[in-house]
Amino acid sequence: MKRALLLLLVVLVAVAGGVVGSRWYLGETALQSRGELQLFGNVDIRTVQLAFNGEERIAELLVEEGDRVEAGQLLGRLRSARLEARLVAAKARAAAQEEVVRRLESGTRPEAIEQARAELAAAEARVRAAALRVARLEEVAAASGTSPQEVDDAQAVLDVERANLGVRQQALELAVKGPRTEDIEEARRLREAAEAEVALLEVQLAESELHAPFAGVVQSRLLEPGAMVTPAKAVFTLARSDPKWIRVYVPQPDLGRIAEGMPARIRSDSFPDRTFEGWVGFISPVAEFTPKAVETTDLRTKLVYEVRVFVHDQRNELRLGQPVTATIITAKPATSGDAGQQE
Numbered sequence: 001m002k003r004a005l006l007l008l009l010v011v012l013v014a015v016a017g018g019v020v021g022s023r024w025y026l027g028e029t030a031l032q033s034r035g036e037l038q039l040f041g042n043v044d045i046r047t048v049q050l051a052f053n054g055e056e057r058i059a060e061l062l063v064e065e066g067d068r069v070e071a072g073q074l075l076g077r078l079r080s081a082r083l084e085a086r087l088v089a090a091k092a093r094a095a096a097q098e099e100v101v102r103r104l105e106s107g108t109r110p111e112a113i114e115q116a117r118a119e120l121a122a123a124e125a126r127v128r129a130a131a132l133r134v135a136r137l138e139e140v141a142a143a144s145g146t147s148p149q150e151v152d153d154a155q156a157v158l159d160v161e162r163a164n165l166g167v168r169q170q171a172l173e174l175a176v177k178g179p180r181t182e183d184i185e186e187a188r189r190l191r192e193a194a195e196a197e198v199a200l201l202e203v204q205l206a207e208s209e210l211h212a213p214f215a216g217v218v219q220s221r222l223l224e225p226g227a228m229v230t231p232a233k234a235v236f237t238l239a240r241s242d243p244k245w246i247r248v249y250v251p252q253p254d255l256g257r258i259a260e261g262m263p264a265r266i267r268s269d270s271f272p273d274r275t276f277e278g279w280v281g282f283i284s285p286v287a288e289f290t291p292k293a294v295e296t297t298d299l300r301t302k303l304v305y306e307v308r309v310f311v312h313d314q315r316n317e318l319r320l321g322q323p324v325t326a327t328i329i330t331a332k333p334a335t336s337g338d339a340g341q342q343e
Contacts, residue, residue: 035331041248045320049234053207058225065221069212078208087201094194101187120168130158216240249304257330264309265327278311
């Protein structure tokens with residue numbers, strides 16, 4: 001009795017397998033006869049880790065997990081009081097150095113030149129007076145009317161005044177010539193350094209804000225306000241939602257049936273009455289073994305090629321990672337112009 005039941009069970013399993021196999025074969029044959037290729041895959045998930053490019057505490061975060069964001073949208077800020085103070089000081093130093101360069105490039109002021117001339121004239125007058133005193137004392141000394149010491153003292157005064165005259169003459173020459181070229185160039189380099197410091201601080205201040213690099217969905221919020229961050233510490237995980245594509249795998253025998261630009265229909269169990277339009281946008285040039293994530297077990301040991309089927313989903317109804325069925329229309333490939341319009 002048990003043997004008969006076991007035999008009956010084996011027969012039923014075989015019949016069921018035959019029915020399923022025949023249905024699958026007939027289904028595949030029908031699809032091929034209609035010029036279609038049915039593939040199974042998932043809405044591709046592409047994520048990036050977003051971090052601030054600076055070391056400071058978080059002041060505020062403006063989005064939560066699950067929020068949809070646009071490219072360039074502000075996501076959060078760091079505390080920036082210290083950076084702002086450093087920027088004010090750097091701008092003041094740059095302005096002061098700019099004034100130094102302006103003065104050097106303008107040369108010596110006419111008033112300063114006139115003052116140098118007046119000081120030179122005064123020095124010349126003092127030299128003449130000292131020379132006259134020495135001459136008189138020498139005449140008196142010749143008549144034994146004064147001591148040699150007085151003559152020596154007067155001569156020392158004359159020497160000092162002549163040295164001072166030389167200094168005044170050199171000062172006037174420098175005033176007329178103006179600053180040296182080397183001094184002007186040095187001041188210009190210092191100005192450039194001050195301006196570079198200002199630019200660097202402005203960049204650092206701008207980087208205290210975190211913006212979305214593309215449109216997508218906030219998948220994870222990893223830190224909270226008050227936390228200390230570094231460029232190596234992610235704050236958000238952002239999943240890209242545009243462009244949206246389906247990652248499927250085509251067996252090697254079917255590779256010749258598809259081409260980039262072919263139209264496709266995408267269906268999901270979540271929207272049984274909806275069909276999303278799409279097109280084949282990428283066919284991998286390299287073969288691989290089917291990943292474990294593929295839906296059909298009979299393809300897992302076969303050599304396949306990755307294909308990306310781009311999909312029109314203006315209302316963002318298809319969720320990232322969602323399993324879908326993509327049917328590629330192989331009977332009549334789209335023209336290059338049509339493919340360009342779809343993209």
